[in-house]
Amino acid sequence: MKLSELQAPFSRHKIISYARGHITAVEKNKDLQQVRGNLYKGKNDGDHNGQVTCRLYVFYEDLSIGMDIGSIYYPDEKNVDEIISRVYPALLEGPRAFIEALDQAVAAEQRVTNAEIALARYIAPDKVPTYIAARQRHIDLSEERRAAERAKRDAEDAAYCEKHNAETQSTIDAALATIRSGGTLKNDDITFYHSRYDCRAYRIINHLARQYGVEFPLKVQGWINKRLLQVTVHNGKMTQYRYTGGKSNTFMDYMDQLLAAICQRESNGGAA
Incomplete structure (x- = not known):
């Protein structure tokens, strides 16, 4: 099935996205259409080049909260299974899987985003301080690596x-x-x-x-x-x-x- 063939109606939901600058996580109300399970899409829009796009979201109905997970171009031409295959599985499996994946990312010193932390507040608020500290640690380590790379390039x-x-x-x-x-x-x-x-x-x-x-x-x-x-x-x-x-x-x-x-x-x- 293509996204253009979806029959589910659009309805208003609260989602976590980013403010201008793409750093600060904010909550917004958006019209969403269910694609399958926890995967939703927004209404089609156009970018500054005139290309048709739409945003994708995960939405957890039991918590009445979702999160923006990116955009796709020319959505009406895309197949539902194709879109699902591009989304990180833990996001689609539900809140518990999302938190488990976030814990694994923290253990591996991987990047944790502000939007993910904001969503975690609805699922596992006691873990949020750990996620915030992990995010800052990743930022610090990344800056140290960049500084080392700059120093190496400067020396070369x-x-x-x-x-x-x-x-x-x-x-x-x-x-x-x-x-x-x-x-x-x-x-x-x-x-x-x-x-x-x-x-x-x-x-x-x-x-x-x-x-x-x-x-x-x-x-x-x-x-x-x-x-x-x-x-x-x-x-x-x-x-x-x-x-x-x-x-x-x-x-x-x-x-x-x-x-x-x-x-x-x-x-x-x-x-x-």
Whole structure:
């Protein structure tokens, strides 16, 4: 049988649900239709996407109280047996089975919800303090696990950044060694990591200019980013350079300024 074929009338019942924010359990009066046994459904409604939904409930007639247990989409297309198979059996078996299942959850340090605690007040009020304490203990343990996971991720991220930034620094040191002793310096990208997912990449020539306080015009920086492939240095001077596309008429002047600044710093014995 499909839910759309149910013949039971809707009637008003008190159920436990959640206030806005889905933390505080509250009691509401809802129109419910019996599906089978302790399983009930609410009236069809639409969500913000226009999809048809309805809420499902367990309702214990002897106690005149029920609890919201979730929603389903396109309920009229669903088969009753299919819906029942999705519901935790202890909820459908009745109040005693519900409490036994709650006790098992507490023993296993599993999550206990505010709605379940509110329903337990009608069935086993003497156990409610135990359930409240268990809920808080689960929250505390979950936060401890999350904190440990965050600390682990932070440590892994820090190690990742340290490793890659050390590689970047090695590339810079090698570039400076090439400038000091002479040779060909490729205008490769270097990357600095502030976190695993926050990094900045620069062409090494532009980075050295910033590091040594030599101001390259934006146009020259752009040309270096897009066109410059490598420079050859001998005795602190650039002897040639390779590029693609159009030539820059001012790059050589600024590159000479950079090489002079690096050599001056080196001759003064200062670190960059």
